[in-house]
Amino acid sequence: MAETPTTPEIPYEQARDELISVVQKLEVGGTSLDESIALWERGEVLAGICQQWLDGARTRLAAAAGLDAEDATDD
Template sequence: MTSRTDEALGYEQARDELIEVVRRLEAGGTTLEESLALWERGEELAKVCRRWLDGARARLDAALAEDAEDAGDADVEEDAGTE
């Protein structure tokens, strides 16, 4: 479950913290309990990043659809003017 604090994290903050979590896990030297806590934190941060990226993708898709719609409207106006 993601906390309210996680929801307030920006993409870059979550990504940077996730990088640090991965670095610590890869370095080893932690107890099993610490490793599990790091893993869980990493999963939470990955979800935060995924939400940001999904939101960015939706905004991009909407902008591209709007551009395509505007281009279609311009084509219709051009066709109407040539008749």
């Protein structure tokens, strides 16, 4: 039996908005090295959450269209 993917802990829109904020803070600069590293790490987590949501949506769309999930990821 296939493992069911877990739903990320925050909604896509919230993760995306926070990721945008993190990127803006990194672009502006003015933070210490430790703060920049913490922002980068948070950005990585948020990007992963966004990707989970997008992958889940792609899988649901493929299922609705009668395609295999692998067919939906072919670019």
